[in-house]
Amino acid sequence: MANPEHPTEPSTPAGGAGTAAPRKAVVIGGNRIPFARTGGAYAHSSNQDMLTSALDGLVARFGLQHERIGEVAAGAVLKHSRDFNLTREAVLGSALAGDTPAYDIQQACATGLETVVSMVNKIKLGQIESAIAGGVDTASDAPIAVSEGLRQVLLNLSRAKTMKDKLTAAAKLRPKDLAPEAPTTGEPRTGLSMGEHQALTTAHWNITREAQDELAMASHRNLAAAYERGFFDDLITPYRGLAKDSNMRADSSMEKLAKLSPVFGRSLDQPATMTAGNSTPLTDGASTVLLGSEDYARGHDLPILADVVDAEAAAVDFVHGKEGLLMAPVYAAPRLLARNGLKLEDFDFYEIHEAFAGTVLSAIAAWEDEEFCRTRLGLDGALGTIDRSKLNVNGSSLAAGHPFAATGGRIVASLAKTLHEAGSGRGLISICAAGGQGVVAILEAR
Amino acid sequence: MKLDHVPSLPGLYGTAVAAAARDRVFRKQAAEQLPWVRHEVDRVPVDVGELTRYQHLLGEPARDCLPSGFIHALAFPVAMSVMTADDFPLPLLGMIHLRNQVEHYRTVLFSERLDISAWPRNMAAHRSGTQVEMVVEVRSSAELVWRGVSTYLAKGVHLPGLDEAPEENPPRSGFAPPVPTAKWRLGADTGRAYAAVSGDFNPIHLSAITAKALGMRASIAHGMYLASRALATARPEGVEAFSWDIDFAAPVFLPATVALSVRGPEGTRHGGTGAGSGTEYVGWNPRSGRKHFSGSVTPLPH
Incomplete structure (x- = not known):
């Protein structure tokens, strides 16, 4: 970059037509704790415990003790009601200065990426100089709610003023009201689990069992190789005795994956193809990303790994069967590419979150489908093809696991480091989320 | 006939049970024609607490406007009042709900007082009994806001004087289940839960025991529960008249x-999915592939 202070060159990427480009926001680095399969090493750790630990590792790595950061944004998908200020509480418990403001975000599995996007936007606007984005989730320490019946009785009791009112309210309690309610991965409007939804999309795009197993195997091998060459040494801090993601199977093979029985899509006409091997398991974990203006990074003698260029969110109507639940990134990507004057082939790395192998392969198939791209995406022809050797090169969620809100931070930090190691190039991130949503983003090497 | 208030459904079911017992004992000759009546109740208020419970059970956001199925439930006792009267030719108990056709002309707020009227029409022979349509109209300050036609079948009841029903079974078009977009898991208490918010305590919906007493092998979900839940999903957002x-x-x-x-x-x-495009829906048993219901929602021109 010619002018590190305030670049005045005319807008290309993020500025929008006719306006001067805002200043850049860069990824300085990241830190996460290893992801653990639910019920494992972090079975008794809360969201706040894990987020604080991930923050502490980031603080230690970049010497941020007692430093006031511009703002910290993080979130969790499965959240206790007592965790209303989860991120601020984690900051208070961390080594960061106590006068660091923080807030929570929740956009299902896109939470982590959305925290990065909103922090980056504040940096670009000059509102803050530094920021930490992050996310955490635990399915082990999940909130259990009292039943709706008991909840209504308790609320009515608290509103009752006289003894008679109280007795009337308490008398409404029924034995079945004492059964608790645990959170589910079911979509509220359809009652289908995320896996059942994806099974419909996987079948629609005729994605084979073999193709899904191949993607899963590549994810495990790429992640294991990345650990092997020390790629995660400055991206991960061990926690609770875990130094690597506990879901990773370095010795995964097509034979082993082929032995697993299908778990989703068993009631469809087509053979069921989705197994525990090519679907992500429930996972616990936390991730953080340190972001800043170029001035901040240079002024604090911190590395600059990548620019966060631009991002786009999309949503699809899955309730009326118009599109698959996890297909929103397919719609977000062409809008993002058009705004930035880029083609799908203009990237050196693709990070497509592996909610299920079928999700990744359905997205790729859709972008390659001329008819789909013309009629659904409004393009002239197919969006393009992805060179599979550039896809999820250091492994993704099938191997690492997927603690919902922590996945975005994992991907942003890993891709920024990958780009920086390559020395040049561009990366595309695509993350699908519950509610038919998705967020995509572009990073550029520094 | 003006009623001074909406009759209570449990009371009407009691009347129906008494009528069934009396007819059995005295072998009373049933009327053979539909009575020329219209039952009306004016300025019916809506209880906002009942509305909220209904909305939450059916998956509707608890807005201030009334779901179409809620208006049906509100007006249903008036239709029942017609059907349980002495001059009504068909026995109420055991009647089967065949279909519903509703025009919902505009947004109706819970604060509006509603004038409800109900009358029967088109009694006709059906291959397995006699069917009849109940028309219900709901007005607010003389403006027609909602109109529903429910078709019921009195199974095994054949009245003289009705044209012969076509003997041959209608073509049972094979139902091929489409790709599902949702799955409902309905507990054994679904009928009781809907009865609590709709007031429709028909025993065939309440429990296996009460249903068996009426010849069913188990309790069955209210048709209007299924219709209202489907409608909560299928009604295109932002469409107020449909x-x-x-x-x-x-x-x-x-x-x-x-x-x-x-x-x-x-x-x-x-x-x-905005105005101008409607939706179609179908529900079925994912195990057996048997169709439970099908229907559509179509926006009305303003």
């Missing part, structure tokens, strides 16, 4: 899993 219909096929025995498919008229094609 017509909808539902045809009931195999009953839903509780507990049950019901697969649902909701589709815009453009099928899987890309397109908006």
